[in-house]
Amino acid sequence: MSIITNKSFLQIHPDDNVLVALQDLPKGQKVEWENLTFNLQEDVHAKHKFFITERAIGQDVIMYGVLVGKATAFIPQGGLMTTENVHHASQDYAYRDVNYQWQVPDVSKFQNRTFNGYHREDGKVGTANYWLFIPTVFCENRNLDVIKESLYNTLGYNVTDKYKQFTDQLLTAYQEGESIDAFNVDTLSSVQTGKNRVFKNVDGIKFLNHQGGCGGTRQDADVLSNLLAAYADHPNVAGITVLSLGCQHLQTQSLLDDIKARNPSFHKKVLIFEQQQSQSEEQLIKDAILKTFAGLTEINKIERSPAPLSKLCVGVKCGGSDGFSGISANPSVGYTSDLLVALGAKVLLAEFPELCGAEQNIIDRCVDKPTAEKFIRLMQEYDAQAHAVGSGFHMNPSPGNIKDGLITDAIKSTGAAKKAGTSPVVDVLDYTEPATKPGLSLVCTPGNDVEATTGKAASGATLILFTTGLGTPTGNPVCPVIKIATNSALTNRMGDIIDIDTGAIIRGEKTIEEMGAEILEYCIKAASGEVTPKAVLLNQDDFIPWKRGVSL
Template identity: 75%
Template sequence: MLENEGKRLVVKMHPKDNVLVALTDLAKDENVVFENETYVLQDEIKAKHKFYTTDLKKGDEVIMYGVLVGKVQNDIAKGSLMTTSNLKHAAEPYGYRDVDFAWQAPDVSKYKDRTFKGYKRNDGRVGTANYWLFIPTVFCENRNLDVIKEALHNELGYSVSDKYTQYTHQLLEAYQNGEDIDSVDMQLAPTTSTNRVFKNVDGIKFLNHQGGCGGTRQDSATLSSLLASYANHPNVGGITLLSLGCQHLQVQDFMNDLRKQNPSFDKPLLVFEQQQSDSEEQLIADAIKKTFEGLIEINKQERTPAPLSELCIGVKCGGSDGFSGVSANPAVGYTADLLVALGGKVLLAEFPELCGVEQNLIDRCVTEESAKKFIDLMQSYDALAHKVGSGFHMNPSPGNIKDGLITDAIKSAGAAKKGGTAPVVDVLDYTEIVSKPGLNLVCTPGNDVEATTGKAASGATLILFTTGLGTPTGNPVCPVIKVATNSVLAKKMSDIIDIDCGPVISGEKTIEEMGEDILEYCIKAASGEIIPKAVLLNQDDFIPWKRGVSL
């Protein structure tokens, strides 16, 4: 509920809340009028931060987004700034209870005949891109992948480093000519892909990683399942697999996981094992040649119309700020509700960032089995964190706190908004593949790259990534769309931001209007009509989770 008397100053996220969020910088002693009540500010309140709307005694509960987010550590006067010293994390206990959850789906009649242009795979799934994927079974092959990547990207038009190479060359020339290198200006031209040889191949991607051997066998088994899910991904048209030969993660282990996930897997799959090759040079040459032949074949595939129900969108937030739960996350949540109503799939992950909203999600689970699976995954994950002296309550980063996310429960309650309000149809453990239309929960860390890596593994074909501080995160096989919580960030980091939700803060657009705008962008991105900045910049981040403590 936003105040509309003159310039909007504050927002209240839920009728039960006893805090208000500042939408602009507010001065100490300033009188703020909201819903016919006047608040005299006891402190300077920066935009994105909160102040208390009532006098509080030590131990009193603080409510935001309608849920418990913390308890005050000392007596607090009405109008005081919320800080890490006067508020500590607290969350309600949770458990399964048989409730009747009713959902009012949004009206999607205007989208019922809409389509996107995607790549239809033989298993019936539809990709939003057509990538060739290089996979090493072990970190020993990373260097070979780097050599191959440089050769293929530079010659086939997928490199984004040309402007930096030219800039370095200009610096070198200036230095060799005895000139001042400060006189050399970097030409910040946008990255393009107009020089691609294979027009229907959206990229050649490489899954460099640090696993496959040397850790536990369980780590290698998890990695095998993860790599198989990427090979099986609907955005992947073909795969080149490089193996050393003696590592824990054997080629046959990978093949077994791949067939387990998709018994009818029929994409081009090229396998090269270095210890069976005549030389490293021969290995690389053979891999390049056979991959080139594979690229010729998958370049014959073309985009065709598909219903919006074939979209699978992951929702993620990173570099969050005090506006994340006010603008971008609720707007993405409305997009998620629209897609669910259309029969599509939505993936909400980051289990450490669901701390404090567990009961709401449990009550929305359509089956007791899913609810109890969620509870078990959350409790075992949190217990593991506590075992090493941490916990979900230690999730907010210094950047989060600086920009208004004081406790984990505040961060989590705002983060959960990006999943919308639909029923939870399934709960997936790490690397499990989504199969049910609707809202699915996926167990991953909150860590940006580990979470996006896990979402893509579960089948996301687009990821909506909200950020208030600016995060240059992408994914090798799933286009990542960056959604800014505020216009200052959108303008400052326009090279990585795709969508600006600042109009929600200023009152120019409603959450619903912004959510529809985001869906329109997704349709164009899924059709290849718009290329998200993360894709243009080759932000191909990939970090497998070893199932240890990562918040």
């Protein structure tokens, strides 16, 4: 049997005692690694790990150069890592007075580049120009749905027409007695959103349907108010329509107060409609449509103009992760993050449950002790909440993560943290706190894809880089989400939701640095409206407020 070359597997860090399979490897295959020769004890699928040396019960499992687990059974040399023989473990962490030195990347290629964005009165620059509908309470969701259907169909923002046409074809065939068994779903036309858009400078009309605003606790309403205020203040939003019932916990005035507290220079158009003060539901809806239409004509006059890359605020996120996430897509996005920070932009890393195991590295990168201590406090409070209900960060990996090689939370987390590159941590933000400092900031959110993207946009992200190994159809109402695949098989299978493929890294055809620069080039085009990310084309406008309960 032939000997496996190093193109078939990878050691991520010199201290690791596991290797990552880059392709399916059969049981019995001979492996030569440095001065060792051994056989695989079982089949190892691509993305999974096998051991360089045997492990006794309780011995450390090292990956990314850090502790990611403990052996729970004897594991022979060449043995496969599984949930049966390895359990999550991570090193203790604490503040250390470390003089962190960052190796700044070469940004000469991007130094004088600009993007064409929407300049706001407060000095912020948006990558899109949206009108936003906000309900202060879930009772108004139905009215929002009625308004959305009307505006989307009439003004050219509806992307579901092709499905209606397909259903019409099925109905016609059925009524005419034809068989529908032979219908080919490939006859669906491609997405053409924006082709017949009436307002060319209005990139979308967005709706923040939610289940809050009343019931629950007053604290829930307060958190929701801060979140909605953050979205109203977002650089990608030009105007807002607020729908209120009238008697709910979250009063309209509280929302307006939170907007002003967040941004005293806020001067966007805000339209307010309260149903319990209206003559009828019909009158409320028609009035909202009429005045919003007038507002759309005004924001349509705003045009894109050049802005320095330092005006970008980019969130980094992973979801539907696999065993390649920490090898291809996440490090590539991490290099993009470093380029952005070196150019004076803001980068946001969230998902605190997915930083479990990477804490010490992050703490050592904090610019000062108060920043580090805020991160430690938020992590410990969050983890304590999870343990109080019988859970914990160690229970974060999903069945899909585990199936594709992410056996412990520490493995998932240390790979996930690669999205943040290597730059210093300049700030730590609690949920909905705005990013104000250039550089890398941490944002406290759950790992849940939509809750995390919702929180990142609230802190000011004007683009989100979202890596995935399994495929995740997630977007955000006000912040364009760019999907980055960890492997080419995913891109080929789900190309309708993927924007960038980093599979060339796994094949050894491109470097992390080359891919990171390509991702930044795409960001510049997306921020300028020259390309439209798939999540935007598909109106993947996911929005889930976090009620500050336990969510992993």
